[in-house]
Amino acid sequence: MTRKRKEPQEQAREILTKASPAAARLLAQTLTGEEGNLKEKIDCAKEVLNRVYGRSGRPLAPPQDLLVEVKLPEELEEDAQ
Numbered sequence: 001m002t003r004k005r006k007e008p009q010e011q012a013r014e015i016l017t018k019a020s021p022a023a024a025r026l027l028a029q030t031l032t033g034e035e036g037n038l039k040e041k042i043d044c045a046k047e048v049l050n051r052v053y054g055r056s057g058r059p060l061a062p063p064q065d066l067l068v069e070v071k072l073p074e075e076l077e078e079d080a081q
Helices: 008-032 036-053 074-080
Strands: none
Touching: 008 036
């Protein structure tokens, strides 16, 4: 009985699939741990969100009840009217 040799891409996918739990743990540890700088933590947070929710080409719609109020200093308020 001869074994069919796996394609390199299939071999790579198998290796990466086995390593994915460790990669997810490392992302979570970097995100919540004390080590690492802010940029690294932001990159980890983005990657976690992208993996969970997917990369979105569109921003999320704001809630329907969102109210934005802009308060100008008095001197600018007169000019705005």
